[in-house]
Amino acid sequence: MTKKKFRIFRFDPNKDKEPYFKEYEVDVKEGMVVLDAVIYISQMIDTTLAVRWNCKAARCGSCSAEINGKPRLMCKTRVSDLGDTITIEPMKAFKIVKDLVTDVSINFEYAKKIPKFNPKPGLPQIWQMQQISVERAQEFKRCIECFLCQDSCHVFRNHKDNYYIGPRNVIKTAIYDFHPLDSEDRTEFLDRSGLNFCNVTKCCQEVCPEHIRITDNAIIPEKERLLNRKDPLYKLVSKLKGRDR
Amino acid sequence: MNPEIKKIDTDVLIIGAGGAGLRAALEISQANLSCLILTKSVLGKAHTVMAEGGIAASLGDVDPQDNWTVHFADTIVEGVYIGNYRMAELLAKEAPERVYELERYGALFDRTPEGKIMQRAFGAHTYRRLCHIGDKTGLEIIRVLEDQILYRDNVKILDETVVTKLFAKNNRAIGAVAWSLREGIFYAISAKAIIVATGGLGRIYKVTSNSHESTGDGISLAFQIGARLRDMEMVQFHPTGMVWPEGVRGLLVTEGVRGEGGILLNKNGERFMLRYSPEKKELDARDVVARAIYREIIEGRGTEHGGVYLDITHKGAAFIKKKLPAMYEQFKEFAGVDITKEKMEVAPTVHYFMGGIYVDPETTATTVDGLFSAGEAASGLHGANRLGGNSLADILVFGRRAGIYAALYAKDHDLIKLDDSEVEQEVKRVLDYIDDKATEDQDPYIIIEDLRQTMSDKVGILRDPNDLEYALNKIYSLKEKAKNVRARGSLTFNQGLLGCLELNHMLLLAELIVRAAIERKESRGAHFRKDYPKKDRSYLKNIVFDYNDNNIKMSYIPVPEIPDDLKKYVKEEVYD
Helix, strand or coil, rough: EEEEEEEEEECCCCCCCEEEEEEEEECCCCEEHHHHHHHHHHHHHHCCCCCCCCCCCCCCCCEEEEEECEEEEEHEEEECCCEEEEEECCCCCEEEEEEEECCCCHHHHHHHHCCCEECCCCCCCCCCHHHHHHHHHHHCCCCCCCCCCHHHHHHHCCCCCCCCHHHHHHHHHHHCCCCCCEEECHHHHHHCHHHHCCCCCCCCHHHHHCCCCCCHHHHHHHHHHHHHHCCHHHHHHHHHHHHCC | CCCCEEEEEEEEEECCCCHHHHHHHHHHHHCCCEEEEEECCCCCCCCHHHHHEECCCCCCCCCCCCCHHHHHHHHHHCCCCCHHHHHHHHHHHHHHHHHHHHHHCCCCCECCCCCCCCEECCCCCCCCCCEECCHHHHHHHHHHHHHHHHHCCCCCECCEEEEEEEEEEEEEEEEEEECCCCCCCCEEEEEEEEEEECCCHHHCCCCECCCCCCCHHHHHHHHHHCCCCEECCCCCEEEECCCHHHHHCCCEECHHHHCCCCCCEEECCCHHHHHHHCCCCCHHHHHHHHHHHHHHHHHHHHHCCCCCECCHHHHHHHHHHHHHHHHHHHHHHHHHCCCCCEEEEEEEEEEECCECCCCCCCCCCCCCEEEEEEEHCCCCCCCCCCCHHHHHHHHHHHHHHHHHHHHHHHHHHHCCCCEEEEEHHHHHHHCCCEEECCCHCCHHHHHHHHHHHHHHHCCCCCCCCCHHHHHHHHHHHHHHHHCCCCECCCCCCCCCHHHHHHHHHHHHHHHHHHHHHHHHHCCCCCECCCCCCCCCCCHEEEEEEEEEEEEEEEEEEEEECCCCCHHHCCCCCCCC
């Protein structure tokens, strides 16, 4: 059995002045993921290590971290794909609660501001929709709220003075916008939510563990919608065609 | 250590933010009452998100012959006649409306070519009945309920907050003390009514599909203030969990794989379900398929990693990626197996707890006034075996009912404030677990792992009386050891402390599971005794536990008889 070193970020705001790294050595078994090692450390070596996890199956999006500098789910990162020393840090876009645990509640604060799903008036009691018309939104609905996209987004992470709700919340907005029976106009909301700051570097799309094409399928279409909305000619044509949406 | 204790008064306190808790909160908010939700994980991470296959509701969108009477009968028959008929009736009647309601909240189910809701086949459902969103139905339910809750001012959510104790006065639930992991402080909550929606206890077992947080806390907390528990011996093994790599052993492989046409093979390539269940084959009830797989493995026809094969390759890559995207991803990422080309290796895994808190079928009221319970924490609906898809229906139908009746109770009753000295005493009890001088052998997880291994080894699919006795004695000795567990460090996100608190719940519930399993000397549904392999008419009853003055009392209650107007839908129970 081989051993690997896990260099883990430690910081307890209650007692530590500065963050530091602590090294643990763990026996590596076949098929092991980073979370296996971190759980082992937190339960069998050092119970003071704080780590957030729940499903251990890439379904709940709890165990987000930066592994060797890359935003990833610990439960979905194979130890065998990494070197002999593995560095694990918390997501840097959020405030640290303790060690690897960050406070992600800001995402919900932003989510609350999205104009909610608003079904078209006069729909029958039981709705009919075609599979093809629900598929785009279904892609976005795969989101497990791991917030790695938020972590990877340089606007969200580094430019806090530029208010931007982040890729996750653009996805959430797009879920409603692409719902075939929705009637709400969210362009004005997106306009004041910092969507314009996104310069389409696709970092969010790259880190998404659900492989949602965040930039291609949600951000770019929403940006286009925003631009069209501001275009006087488009406005006029839409109005004439009765397609004011 | 002198931590802050924040006081909160609320009309209704909900413990748990899975489907049942969130659905209940909606009713309370709509009744214009204040509602506080406590959850051990972050909002939106509850175990409900793991539910894959779908929600059972007799819409008849795919099989028009389906209706509530068939769903009702399926539920009673597969619960092997010890389920509560009224709960099954309510579930079958109300599930369709709960599904349509989800759609109005914004849920996007897979569609039929006519644009109706697509329904898939599932084990022991007479018709194709499971409405689904690929294999991520639970996630969708949580998200749309979350969307409903987020916008409401009268619902407050404290996530990553663990209830350490419930309080009752003269058999009425009055409040709780909770510890916030994230804030490192305590809350003293006084409430007019309380709903326990904390889910199941699969984590008591080593091999389980359940999330980290499913340690049965709510069931244990309710029991300790006098709530009756029922059917504790009824632990469901899902037939198909992953077996390899070790880190994901037990992780669920959805029944949807079999529902969409997957077949089970032993190492000789034999489709063995033809031997065990020639008619229903892979889609027989979960207990039947789980025992068949288990037998194949222990009789030497298992695979390299101790499982059997599950094969869906014949359906083609496009179909598999569309209908089972999460399974495709799961095997690719964790096992390096491409399920469109290769067989999966699977074995039974602890999946669901049919037992739990005894509730009134209409109102979800427990035996403690002002205390309600819904979802996996409650019992009665599923009897000795749960049908796939019935748990998602359960959390919505009975989550809603818990909300309605808790709101009515709260409107009718005054708030009784928690006593300060009792709160301080409880906070002190929790703080006493923290000791920076504690040694490593006082860590709780050593005992937790020992307990989990014991339960998986000795209280499994085929129950041996000697194994059960061994397990019980082991639990008693672990209880002694548990008195010395301690944690180090601060109150903020202290895993060690969380382990200390969870350990006590797990040990108590494990004891009840084993005692009930020893008591039921027959085989029924999920409970299979090697020494009593047949069903016995004299056990057509429910085992219940009550707790008074530190005494655990076990007794029997009769299963309420199905009235004639419902009985006509159900085929009569047969005994050998």
